[in-house]
Amino acid sequence: MKTPTLVSAGALCAALFLHPPATEGQSLQLTWVDRAGKVIETVGPDGAYRGPDLAPDGKRLAVHRHDEITSPGRPGGGDVVLFDSRPGPGTRLTAGNSEGVEHAMPIWSPDGIWIVFGSTRNGKGGLYMKRADGSGAEELLIESETSKVPMSWSPDGGYVVYWSPGDIQWILPLTGNRKPFQLSPAATSHAQVSPDGKWIAYQVAAGRSEIVVKSFPRGSTEIKISRNGGVFPRWRGDGKELFFLSTASNGQMMAADITVKGSRLAAGVPSPIFDSGYVNLGHPGGNYHVFAVSRDGQRFLIPHPTDDPNARTLTVFDRQGHTTGTVGERGLYNNVSFSPDRTRVALLRNDPAKGTVDVWVLDVATGKGTPVTSSTRNENPGAPVWSPDGRQLAYIVARNGVEAIYRKPSNGDGSEELVYKFSGARLVLQEWTSNGRYLTYYSPQLGGNVVFALPLSGEQKPVEVVRSQFPIQHARLSPDNRFVAFRSNESGKDQIWVSAFDPSAPSRDKRQVSPDGGTGPVYWREDGKELYYLSLDRGMMAVTVRADSPFEFDPPRLLFKVPEAFQAGAGLGGVASMSRDGERFVFAVPRTPSPPLPPPPPPAIVILNRQGQSIQTVGQPGRYLDVTLSPDGARVLALKATDQANNRELWSLEVGTGKGVLVTSGQISSPIWSPGGRHIFYVTDRPGGIRAIMRKAADGSGIDETVHEHSPGAPVNINDITPDGRFLTFDSGGVILMLPLAQGDAASREPIEFLREEYFASGGLFSPDGRTIAYLSNETDRGEVYVQPFDPVSGKPVGQKRQMTTDGASDVRSWSTNGKELQYVKGDLNEELMMEVKVSTTRVPAGTPKFLFRAAGGHSVDGQSFAVVMPR
């Protein structure tokens, strides 16, 4: 016998669906590949996707998207997202807004109408069912303290298989009593019911994971499918092939032929078909499916890891900011530098696998990369600079722990040459001057921040170019070596300055070029007539140099705005470079974050007639959950979700004008009107698992009054109040109770057990004359509508109950004003139907039910008009 796991809400969220996979926080691209593993197309933007499930039509896709990337402010949360054949970010089916709440791992119903997903809302683990088109309310299928992850929906629609912690999988019947039973006494996961509904494939979790199949739903003999380790089974649409990933070959997609003869199933030897790219097999596999497969077994949808989120694309722009092309693959690039002829780009490339950084040169036309250095960990070469003829690159690197300037042919051939060894550290190479005579470098020192020029010939004694008590960055000598431009914040703001340079007489005079702030990079055109820098609002600025003796310039002018992927004011000194002719700009452009999915449009409150036609919309759309008409039909009581978990607002809205008042808010549920419409009764959750029935004025005035506190831990669903206001009826755990309102106070009121039997009873609507109650019961193993006369004085049943329906019912909605008909909902997996049946005192069943309209939800007070919450 297993020991129960009672976990806190926080632990639930952590333990749940979401064994942290190797892809935790990693961006993934939903990718269709063929049986050769060749990419066919991608779906939607990248994101932290898990558990893709393909709709039966093969066109729609449901997937869980974790929010850790796109919503950093909502850690641990996630939602169900749907994609169809249209491009775009997809549609969010669930509307999670609470931190840490997951709506996760969707699976499709066999008819493609419904989605079942797991949720950690309310600090519990629940399975919810919702229409894939987003309409209607979510239905809770099962909820308890332990988390649940839907795995498979049987083709007949009758069962949902789900996973729970400890690798226990349960089979939940969706009809009848909905009591789950265990798939296997052993630890298992990733169950998949076969297309014919007669078999179930799953992963046995003990020891080495293997794929097995047994008959469904209650088979015991396991037929082994994988031979050498397997995980994540998926059936082909005709059931003649079973796919899984091999654990022995690092994620090879395997296919096993399946043959069924009568009651026997035989599997062929699995064969590899392609490398899935999924390398997370050491991980227990998470508890969600990692791929989906088309019905014909020819296409596989696999979330492919995208590159590092910090990877950048080398992009070349012209002077107008138009993209002229990209260079090579995305990569972890930094310190980019155009070659003098702008045919190549030198840069630092980070190899996270090796933990090394090296100088590379990429060919602009072909994208081909050539390594120039081959460094070990911690050597970390610094920014490379080009020799004026483009044949060499110089860079600073700490070989054997000592920083030094080296140079090497830019084609990577030959060995590097030591140029100058420093006694200090933290030096940054700035440029190789156009005359080829100096290498400039920046040295932050205690005595001041200095840019030095190192002569490459003669005595290698560094010459001071510019000194400041403030940091100096992006220093660039003019092509004639008479001026130096640089960035400094000595004025209290980043600005671009130009100072005269004379190796024999360091200058202290300088002029501010940027009128309103500037940052790197800073570049001179090769003729010295134009200077470039980046403004603090991402503007690539050009400054025309009018005269050089003395230095004179025109006001800066905007060339273009750099991509929004760059943060304004941050500077691009390390990731941007300009060609010497001033015609091309190369940027290492970071990924533009995927925009968060727009929330689904809020639903609206709509009044329908008996044909289901919309008569009127009440007020503005909102996150309404439930709606109840007032006794006179002039107002609606609307329960509205808020951003705060479990917190709801209760509004009273005028049907005619849509004007409303906030009656109350908090952890409230099942609101109803008093018979005269002057008060509202509702349930509120209190600490200790106590549900209290409250009463408050319908206009929101005054304070709320506790009418009754029920037993701790017991659910309370208020259903109706007798026309004379004497009794309020509610149900709790299959028992219908009557609460005498006219007697005593909250402490002394004791509910009367009206109906407490072996079978489950719920609901309860009083007839207009207040002498009969209509309710639901599963006495016949299916929910049906019954009516039971009762004593309006004692609140106890009198006479015999009568069964009104025989074809199933899931809710009682209203009595006709004359008390001769009942409106009720008949639901199944496909539709919810608003039905009507005549109330008979003699016949059982009472008569042939009449179909009114299709709708999920709806409340009426007279059987003529119905208030519903509908998606727009």
Added chain:
Amino acid sequence: MTVRMSVLVVVGIALLTARSSAHHNMTAMFDLNDRVTLSGTLTKVDFRNPHIGLDVEARRESGTIEVWKAEGPPPNFFKSRDTTKADFEKAVGKPITLEVSRARDGSRSGLLRSIALPGRKVISLCPENC
């Protein structure tokens, strides 16, 4: 205002309770780590929602007879395990064995975890109460 039956069914089985007809917080009332195995004669059955109730005259190791009250899941739980009200009623006056989680107040009452009716295999109360 009514609530959908399916929701109620789920809620109904999720919470087991004490001796009154109403639900209670089972972890507050019963110590799930304190298990007691009882063998004795079933004397009374209340096979109704929201949970069933059993009275048992249990013979302890000391030879004394103690009257215990056990609470279980709702009747529907047993129905799904092919065990009916009639099966329990037939067992009245006959020996049964059950395992319960003892009440925190020290009384001779417990939350049912498993039960063996005469001539029947053991019924585990998982997943609701295992």
